[in-house]
Amino acid sequence: MTSGVKIPINYTEAAETLKKLLKLSGSPVAFRFATKKEEIPEGMQKLDKTIRHCAMIGLARKEGKIFYALAENHECNGGAWSLGLKEITETLKNGDFYFKLGKFESSAACKRTIDRVAHLNSHDTYATLYAPLEKTPFDPQVVLIIATPWAMLKLAQSTLFRVGGRINAEFAGIQSVCADACAQTYLTGKVNFSMGCDGSRKFSGIEDGELVLGIPAEILPEIVEALRVVTTAPGSKPGGK
Template identity: 75%
Template sequence: MSNEPMKIAIDYPEAAATLKRVLGLKGSPVAIKFATTKEEIPAGMEELDKTIRHCSMVNLARTEGKIFSATSGKHECNGGAWSLGLREITPTLKSGEFYFKLGKFDSAAACKRTIDKVSHLNPGDTYATLYAPLEKTPFTPQVILIIANPRIMLKLAQSTLFRLGGRISAEFSGIQSVCSDATAQTYLTGRPNFSLGCDGSRRFSGIADDEMVMGFPAEMLPEIIEALPIIIGASGSK
């Protein structure tokens, strides 16, 4: 992973303004980057001063405009830290015991089958995760997250299909929604993903009952920005 900007320049403040205006977002789109070394963290960018979950970190950037980095020790959720490549998976998470004890599955085996398919970076791949509202990002993002209601998600989905068409295959399992589904999976596959949120993210990060989560590769931002006004203004659009 390089700290160099993308070869095709993107005006992030303008793109964020377009997303907010056209979609009527309540908060900011969130820029995220996986820093592999300390040197990849922009100069002057402070580390988060508390230990919380990745989904809560996203909410700080989304609703409060916070810009910060977070090394492994600042990540409260073991599952989130594992999926983001910050630390090894814990034995209870790997075996299925953790989610089984939370009552999420009928058996530990069912849980393990789910955990085995959770998208994650290799442990140690990430030195720190970086967060910023898109309009103020001091780094070149790799993933952009949007939390919004289903109608907005519909328009975002349509915008990803505007140029080439096809179908969208969303993957989620009701756990690790913001960390794995929307962030790690999106980065690893290079494809947008939609998720319903999970109990943890809805409980700790301010995702409302009527909101969903979308992550898309930052490289897709120009085509989404170009397509959205056309999609919204189409005669068949609601």
């Protein structure tokens, strides 16, 4: 694996710790934005169908699939736009898309939301890369975790373990896995918790009792280290399955 970080990270060990301590039903997912073809690891296969980004995350999380996707593989235009693969569509930009889906009182309310959705510049991304964290052939930029509220509680405590403070999550009930967990996390370098939107819950297997989190890969080791402490701390309630 060609390293994209200065300090190597043991992704296999981190994944196993996350799965064990958080009682995950699937794998943490390694995700990366590739800006050019040369950044795709040799031998990594292109996805052979057109689906949504959130469904791609589901393939890595639940089925252990390792692959990359080009713009042509992304079915959801909103997701492809937020990930920097495509231009924003006119109906998404002016608010009509989500207004017609009944998500907002007016197209103006929708536009105010879309204008604040995290996104990379259009066409900055050549491909998006996916793998279960324990088998990733590339250094991820974001690690996604889909888990129960209890697990998210422990991850929140782990985030604040060293320096304390508050967590300010950014979400709007739409574009949860693409914009909130991937683009927002990548652009800010901060963990971001999200609710899981209707689309991702419908197409990627996120259950009613699960939430979504994006972790900047650079801070994964300190999150894992803190997690070992907070999950066994006095007064820490054990999580269910």
